[in-house]
Amino acid sequence: MFHWDLPQALHEEIGGWLDRRIIDYFVDYARVLFQNFGDRVKIWMTFNEILQICERGYSDGNFAPFISNPGIGGYECTHIVLLAHGRTYRMYNEEFRASQNGQIGMAIDSYWHEPNYPDRETDQAAAEFSLQMNYGWFVHPVFVGNYPQPMIDRVREVSLSEGFEKSRLPEFTQEEIDMLHGSYDFMGLNQYSADKCYWAEDGAGSHPSHWADVGVIGYQEDDWWKGVPWGLRKLLVWIKDNFSNPPILITENGHAQDGLEDYDRANYHKGYLTELLKAIHEEGCNVIGYTAWALMDNFEWRGGYTIRMGLFYVDFDDPNRARSRKLSSYVYNNIITTRHVDWDYYPDWPPTVEWKSN
Incomplete structure (x- = not known):
């Protein structure tokens, strides 16, 4: 439903995904899609790659609408996008599921995060924390309810140390947690590669940002650009073990190469x-x-x-x-x-x- 194609008017008039008023607009838009195509379309994804929508669009400013507000904009955007997803799912249940019997999910992108040294406990912890902060951020509210607790604790701790009066990570109300919990029939996964992880020596860094909140260095070896196939298997097993084995649809997986003779x-x-x-x-x-x-x-x-x-x-x-x-x-x-x-x-x-x- 939404693959980064924000109407210009909603950006100019209300600030796009930084204003909760957009939730009602999105639910109305989804209703139009269900009314016109729901008799034929049976698999729906509300959002594609929230990390790119919010962190790239409203935090580091590398994607449209090119807003730079590190450590704040990405969290605020994600919060509102998740609420729009949950509201859309509940609306479909109430108005269309009985007659259309479709399925609704999201497409979330994630690397597999491998410990730099698999036998080193600190690297294991860094990789696990990276998964919670970069994948759990988006799916934990839907699979379990609320953000991952390690993320809640970390962002609050870092925010207070930076002089903020409260956490830069917004809070869901109990009503919102209940609305989001279970708002999926499947979860889409966009998966391309993997990296190796270890804790950053300087911890959170000197300026607010999501990546400073993570506090983990992720890198790829030169010969990994062709892909890390076992990373997909490990990520799927991690999802199974952490979220009660939900239905997963691999929505993107591929490789860039020029020419017609593309053996790679x-x-x-x-x-x-x-x-x-x-x-x-x-x-x-x-x-x-x-x-x-x-x-x-x-x-x-x-x-x-x-x-x-x-x-x-x-x-x-x-x-x-x-x-x-x-x-x-x-x-x-x-x-x-x-x-x-x-x-x-x-x-x-x-x-x-x-x-x-x-």
């Missing part, structure tokens, strides 16, 4: 789907579906048309946006057709018959 992307999907199968069949994770990002090359926000995530190549210089199959599309087709990850399968390349759409 093909191997990325082979690796992640192999680990996904382990999560389901060996670990018992309740995964209900998987969608690769993306079907076609598309507009990748600040990266524009320069980052190519698609299984199909799009010629953006062609007025007709002609599409061509990449090698990875044949590999992915083989996987979903045979329902098996064949590490030995690659298509003859270049293909003897070129597939192209104008």
Whole structure:
């Protein structure tokens, strides 16, 4: 329903996702969607990547609407977005579920946070805290009720040490906690990679920010850019163990690579789907579906048309946006057709018959 496309008027007139009045506007918008499409659309996501909407848009100012208010704006935005999600879910239950029988969730993005040294207790604690602060922030209110307690305690402690009179993290009322708790039929997961974590030596840092509140250094080794497939499995197991194994829909998972002969992307999907199968069949994770990002090359926000995530190549210089199959599309087709990850399968390349759409 909302993939960062805030109406300009709502930004100019009320300040967008920093004003609670937007909740009523969003619920009305969702009602229009259900009224017009709910007889056919059965899977809905209210919001895509709240971290990017709020932390990038209202805290560090790197995404639209480019508001810089570190350590405050992201928390205020997230609070209001979550309330809009919960209100929409309850409205659907009251007005549409009986007749439409759809499912509602959110799509939340998260890395897997691996301890820098897996056997070191301090690194284990840093990785766990990072998961609570960067993933639990958005799902704990829905799965359990309220923000994670370690997050509540940490932001309050740091805020008071910075001279604030109260925590920079807003508080839910008990009525809001009850409304949010259980407001999901599934949870979407956008998952691309992983990092290694350890505590920052300077703790919270000198200026308010969410990342200073986390107080954890996360880094990637140079050869990790191709993906960390086992990170997906570990994250799914962590979600299962912490939140009673909720239904998870993998809503984004993919790799950027130029050209048609994209072996790296093909191997990325082979690796992640192999680990996904382990999560389901060996670990018992309740995964209900998987969608690769993306079907076609598309507009990748600040990266524009320069980052190519698609299984199909799009010629953006062609007025007709002609599409061509990449090698990875044949590999992915083989996987979903045979329902098996064949590490030995690659298509003859270049293909003897070129597939192209104008």
